[in-house]
Amino acid sequence: MLRTFRADLHIHSCLSPCGDEEMKPCAIVNQALAMGLDMIAICDHNSAENIAAFKSAGHERGLAVIPGMEVTSKEEIHLLALFDRQEDCLALQDLIYQNLPGENVEEVFGCQTVVNERDETIGINRKMLIGATLLPLEQIVSVVGSLRGVTIASHIDRQAFSLLGQLGFIPEGISLDGLEISIRTSKEEAQKRFHAYQRFSFVRFSDAHHLENIGKNITPFLLEETTSEEIKMALHHQEGRRVLEQ
Amino acid sequence: MTVFDIVKSFELKVRGGKDRLHEEVTGGYASDLLSDVIAHSRKGNIWVTIQTHPNIVAVATMKELAGIILTGGREPDVDTIQKAEEEGIPLLVSPLFTFELVGRLYQIGISGMSPC
Numbered sequence: 001m002l003r004t005f006r007a008d009l010h011i012h013s014c015l016s017p018c019g020d021e022e023m024k025p026c027a028i029v030n031q032a033l034a035m036g037l038d039m040i041a042i043c044d045h046n047s048a049e050n051i052a053a054f055k056s057a058g059h060e061r062g063l064a065v066i067p068g069m070e071v072t073s074k075e076e077i078h079l080l081a082l083f084d085r086q087e088d089c090l091a092l093q094d095l096i097y098q099n100l101p102g103e104n105v106e107e108v109f110g111c112q113t114v115v116n117e118r119d120e121t122i123g124i125n126r127k128m129l130i131g132a133t134l135l136p137l138e139q140i141v142s143v144v145g146s147l148r149g150v151t152i153a154s155h156i157d158r159q160a161f162s163l164l165g166q167l168g169f170i171p172e173g174i175s176l177d178g179l180e181i182s183i184r185t186s187k188e189e190a191q192k193r194f195h196a197y198q199r200f201s202f203v204r205f206s207d208a209h210h211l212e213n214i215g216k217n218i219t220p221f222l223l224e225e226t227t228s229e230e231i232k233m234a235l236h237h238q239e240g241r242r243v244l245e246q
Numbered sequence: 247m248t249v250f251d252i253v254k255s256f257e258l259k260v261r262g263g264k265d266r267l268h269e270e271v272t273g274g275y276a277s278d279l280l281s282d283v284i285a286h287s288r289k290g291n292i293w294v295t296i297q298t299h300p301n302i303v304a305v306a307t308m309k310e311l312a313g314i315i316l317t318g319g320r321e322p323d324v325d326t327i328q329k330a331e332e333e334g335i336p337l338l339v340s341p342l343f344t345f346e347l348v349g350r351l352y353q354i355g356i357s358g359m360s361p362c
Contacts, residue, residue, distance in 0.1 A: 074281070075279075076279055076280060076281065101281075101285075102284065105308050108304050108307050108308045109304055109308075130301070130304075131280075131281055131284065132279070132280070132281035159298070159299070160297065160298075160299035160301070161299075
């Protein structure tokens, strides 16, 4: 049976250099539940090393956690990738790591903490996660597609690190599943500004880097269950699944 | 030549990091891809870009650049100014577009590096 799921599918953890140190599994899951969310996705920059911890923290408290990542293409475009299976997300991470030069400079970009489901630090990621991969956008989109993942262009209303900010247009034939609008742009304004891209589904997520921003910009989906496959169907209006008006 | 000399020559607006205008400029780099700037700019370079978000200050800090010039009259984001103040990175604005500004910088003796 189809029902409504309130989703915030763009949240950064303490693994993202720009993510607040408080952004750990129990803290995020509690905040998401307090905000009435049914489903979240953890999308750290170019890494998915915290997803297992979040998945089990969510499982314990009855919150669906979708494994995800926010990948930076060589054009410096941010792209959300969402998966059902952790191993598919980690397969993407392998490809990203082979194509991500540089080491993090903690004092400049921030700390990249790997945690367990009890919010304990179990490691520090040394890669320069804030950097860009050597992979072109269209290759990342097609790899995520072949891993049965969902692709959503991040915050297209922003100038920095967005598909429209970096390229100025959406390339013909790219098989994106959706476009994300940030909290900075109202729904009405987005409809007007991005009228030319109405063939894509628009979604709104928080892009939270701090606890207080979780659930501040969300999208309700009509789905049968909380899987990325169902989300993909909703983004393409298939079999009754859809993105609901807020 | 110092950052201050460049500010005077082109009547640049100083939006942040004004305490560090005495820094010596070793050369210039122009690019709008941060990864490219990280890979190819050199310590003491003046960086010419149209990007206005706070990450430009992080990159300039990491690469110990002498300053950033935003072109086409683009103004930095509020967070960018704040970060430039904290990190002491001169943040400058020129009404000229990149090509024109870089040409004029070259004329007063700021050069880039040849790839080796």
